[in-house]
Amino acid sequence: MYVLPDLPYDYEALEPTISGDTLHLHHDKHHKAYVEKTNELAEKAGLAGKPLEDVVREAARTDDKTLFNNAAQAWNHAFFWQCMAPGGKACTGSLKAEIVKTFGSVDAFKDAFIKEGVGHFGSGWVWLVTGSEGLKVISTHDAQDTLVKEGLFPLLVCDLWEHAYYLDYQNDRKGFLKAWLDGAANYFFGEQQMFAADGKGDGFRYPAPSAPGGGNSKDAPGEQPRA
Numbered sequence: 386m387y388v389l390p391d392l393p394y395d396y397e398a399l400e401p402t403i404s405g406d407t408l409h410l411h412h413d414k415h416h417k418a419y420v421e422k423t424n425e426l427a428e429k430a431g432l433a434g435k436p437l438e439d440v441v442r443e444a445a446r447t448d449d450k451t452l453f454n455n456a457a458q459a460w461n462h463a464f465f466w467q468c469m470a471p472g473g474k475a476c477t478g479s480l481k482a483e484i485v486k487t488f489g490s491v492d493a494f495k496d497a498f499i500k501e502g503v504g505h506f507g508s509g510w511v512w513l514v515t516g517s518e519g520l521k522v523i524s525t526h527d528a529q530d531t532l533v534k535e536g537l538f539p540l541l542v543c544d545l546w547e548h549a550y551y552l553d554y555q556n557d558r559k560g561f562l563k564a565w566l567d568g569a570a571n572y573f574f575g576e577q578q579m580f581a582a583d584g585k586g587d588g589f590r591y592p593a594p595s596a597p598g599g600g601n602s603k604d605a606p607g608e609q610p611r612a
């Protein structure tokens with residue numbers, strides 16, 4: 386069974402960037418539903434007990450769209466919660482150096498991230514990723530994620546689905562993205578991900594599923610996603 390991971394902060398901790406009402410709805414309703422559906426479908430597909438990362442990749446490989454959508458959304462949201470911190474965590478250190486090298490400045494990176502997010506039609510996600518060509522801003526549609534994109538390793542993501550911002554920003558996706566980058570984004574987490582992509586430390590992993598009949602299958606971690 387895959388758990389719904391708790392938020393790594395209080396529901397009100399990201400205010401005023403993201404309201405407690407939005408986080409309650411987003412985590413307790415949307416994310417929870419994806420996890421519950423994943424539990425049901427992974428069981429049917431004979432994948433229950435596998436690391437969620439493996440379930441996402443296997444569902445993509447076998448073109449099991451419903452399982453993919455739910456498992457990937459379960460993973461994406463757990464990753465997204467880690468990409469935020471109360472008040473945000475400043476862009477410093479190695480990540481800042483890499484961002485400046487790639488985009489020219491932190492502000493230019495933010496402009497690129499906002500432009501990609503605003504230009505993305507419909508639901509999806511906007512990512513800062515690293516790969517063989519260095520840092521890149523990309524967006525993905527619906528539940529699509531970097532787990533199934535060869536050679537890309539996620540550093541940060543922001544949710545572009547309307548449920549992520551409509552209560553607080555209505556149709557102003559640009560205002561949401563700007564506020565998110567300045568007041569919620571956890572660049573420290575992004576830097577840790579960047580180190581992990583270089584083989585230094587562990588990247589984000591979804592909590593290991595509990596084995597059928599109880600207990601925890603943490604003795605059987607799956608393959609580590611690598612850039």
Ligand code: MN
Pocket residue numbers: 411415462544546548549
């Ligand atoms: Mn969402």
